[in-house]
Amino acid sequence: xxxxxxxxxxxxxxxxxxxxxxxxxxxxxxxxxxxxxxxxxxxxxxxxxxxxxxxxxxxxxxxxxxxxxxxxxxxxxxxxxxxxxxxxxxxxxxxxxxxxxxxxxxxxxxxxxxxxxxxxxxxxxxxxxxxxxxxxxxxxxxxxxxxxxxxxxxxxxxxxxxxxxxxxxxxxxxxxxxxxxxxxxxxxxxxxxxxxxxxxxxxxxxxxxxxxxxxxxxxxxxxxxxxxxxxxxxxxxxxxxxxxxxxxxxxxxxxxxxxxxxxxxxxxxxxxxxxxxxxxxxxxxxxxxxxxxxxxxxxxxxxxxxxxxxxxxxxxxxxxxxxxxxxxxxxxxxxxxxxxxxxxxxxxxxxxxxxxxxxxxxxxxxxxxxxxxxxxxxxxxxxxxxxxxxxxxxxxxxxxxxxxxxxxxxxxxxxxxxxxxxxxxxxxxxxxxxxxxxxxxxxxxxxxxx
Numbered sequence: 001x002x003x004x005x006x007x008x009x010x011x012x013x014x015x016x017x018x019x020x021x022x023x024x025x026x027x028x029x030x031x032x033x034x035x036x037x038x039x040x041x042x043x044x045x046x047x048x049x050x051x052x053x054x055x056x057x058x059x060x061x062x063x064x065x066x067x068x069x070x071x072x073x074x075x076x077x078x079x080x081x082x083x084x085x086x087x088x089x090x091x092x093x094x095x096x097x098x099x100x101x102x103x104x105x106x107x108x109x110x111x112x113x114x115x116x117x118x119x120x121x122x123x124x125x126x127x128x129x130x131x132x133x134x135x136x137x138x139x140x141x142x143x144x145x146x147x148x149x150x151x152x153x154x155x156x157x158x159x160x161x162x163x164x165x166x167x168x169x170x171x172x173x174x175x176x177x178x179x180x181x182x183x184x185x186x187x188x189x190x191x192x193x194x195x196x197x198x199x200x201x202x203x204x205x206x207x208x209x210x211x212x213x214x215x216x217x218x219x220x221x222x223x224x225x226x227x228x229x230x231x232x233x234x235x236x237x238x239x240x241x242x243x244x245x246x247x248x249x250x251x252x253x254x255x256x257x258x259x260x261x262x263x264x265x266x267x268x269x270x271x272x273x274x275x276x277x278x279x280x281x282x283x284x285x286x287x288x289x290x291x292x293x294x295x296x297x298x299x300x301x302x303x304x305x306x307x308x309x310x311x312x313x314x315x316x317x318x319x320x321x322x323x324x325x326x327x328x329x330x331x332x333x334x335x336x337x338x339x340x341x342x343x344x345x346x347x348x349x350x351x352x353x354x355x356x357x358x359x360x361x362x363x364x365x366x367x368x369x370x371x372x373x374x375x376x377x378x379x380x381x382x383x384x385x386x387x388x389x390x391x392x393x394x395x396x397x398x399x400x401x402x403x404x405x406x407x408x409x410x411x412x413x414x415x416x417x418x419x420x421x422x423x424x425x426x427x428x429x430x431x432x433x434x435x436x437x438x439x440x441x442x443x444x445x446x447x448x449x450x
Contacts, residue, residue: 009182013174020170024162032155040123040147041115047130047141049073050082054092054139062090079124079145085109087137095145098125108140123147188212192221205232253280299420301443302341303334304369311345312367315352323361324379330369336443337373339420344440347416350409351377351436358382359433373422376437378429389426413438 053070057063062084064070074080081095085108097105104111108129116127126147132139191212199206206228210221257276263269312328319326348367355365355377363380370376384392391397395411413436417424422440429435 008186009179012182013178016178017171017174020174021167024166024170025159028155028159028162040118040126042126042128042143042147046073046077046080046146047082047128047143050084050141050143051130051132051139054084054086056090056136060090062086062092064092064094073146077146080143081145082141082143083108084139084141086134086139098127098144100125101127101142101144104142108142109138111140111142118147185214188214189217192217196224199228249279299338299340301336302339302344304337304344304373304375304440305330305333305335307341307345308348308367308369308375311348311352315349315356319352319356319365322356324356324359325364327364327366328368329366331371333371335369335371335373337420337440338443339440343416343419347413347438348375348377350413351438354409354436355379355381355434363433373440373442374437375440376435378433378435380429380431380433383428383432383434384426392426393424410436 049069050064050073053065053067054062055065079095081097082093083097083105084092089109093105111129111131113131114129116125118124118126124145124147127142127144130141130143132141192208192210195208207225208221208228210218210225213221253276257280260269260272260276263272308328308330312326316326352365352367358381359365359379360381364378366376366378368374368376368378393410393414395408397411414424417438417440420440422438425437425439427435427437
């Protein structure tokens with residue numbers, strides 16, 4: 001059992017997300033290179049730790065809370081310095097603030113977030129101004145003495161900064177919007193799939209519309225159309241072969257029949273004539289199939305009651321000779337349909353011959369016509385088993401291998417009925433036996449559809 005096919009939409013969405021992640025990592029690398037090239041920097045965690053440790057004591061002074069994070073920061077960075085001023089004008093200083101920055105302390109509340117990078121060690125003058133919104137107004141922190149020039153650490157900081165600001169929105173946009181866009185772009189594929197589903201194997205010249213799909217899918221559709229063209233060529237070659245073979249067989253069969261007719265009467269002569277009749281009937285059925293395939297579907301109004309009466313009159317002597325009784329059940333008024341008289345006559349005649357061949361040699365063969373355009377033939381023989389009913393219309397299929405038929409008669413009936421837009425059903429006849437029912441469309445309904 002093959003692996004389950006993956007969704008093209010899901011594959012494209014996940015691959016696009018991977019591409020976006022790679023692009024973001026590339027942007028982070030470029031930002032890291034730019035910042036690192038400018039010199040040392042102070043990471044976000046330094047002013048953020050200072051901010052968390054600040055609080056106002058009982059006397060209204062701004063002091064540092066004795067927190068674990070702050071103790072760790074002071075322990076790891078003994079040269080750390082900072083100056084803090086909140087929105088109420090309260091100030092706090094720590095460490096040795098470089099002389100270069102002392103003049104700025106008076107206007108610290110006026111400064112915006114900014115950084116100064118130093119390229120050469122010991123990076124003592126690297127400085128950062130951090131601004132945050134608090135309950136008491138804007139909080140300004142100027143800090144330094146803990147500069148770093150590690151590209152790896154900077155890269156991770158940049159990735160963390162860009163991660164939820166860019167990756168998350170892009171991922172959501174990709175998972176929600178991309179499937180919609182992909183499905184819309186591939187809507188033509190569904191249209192072509194419906195066209196392929198609707199292709200009738202008996203319809204020659206069927207093609208898929210390659211203009212309905214995107215350019216990337218057109219080679220696939222064109223290849224499928226080319227396969228259909230080759231299939232049609234194969235069907236045409238087969239039809240020509242069967243037609244030519246049937247035509248070529250008619251002459252030698254007629255000659256053979258004439259020569260057998262000169263033999264003395266007897267059992268051997270009768271069996272030979274029966275076999276020749278089978279060959280002749282097979283050739284005629286093959287020709288019927290080819291004529292049917294080339295028929296253009298120009299139908300005329302015809303009366304099923306009159307058609308059934310003619311077939312019953314012609315077939316009655318054969319049925320009686322074979323040991324059957326024959327009956328016609330039809331309304332007095334005409335039952336009009338739109339069709340071809342010759343082909344429908346052949347179809348009904350084939351059903352009667354089938355009943356004669358498989359009806360058990362006795363009983364009643366009935367031909368029935370209903371006002372709704374249905375036409376049926378019943379017998380009182382063994383019938384058709386339920387599990388075989390879908391196969392009896394296959395060409396050259398015989399329910400009983402010892403049967404004298406060629407297995408084309410019922411297939412020919414099915415083809416004729418399909419050409420008329422109807423269908424054929426096989427079931428059990430009332431009281432036992434087989435019932436073949438042709439469902440044709442009444443004249444008015446057939447005209448409306450055409």
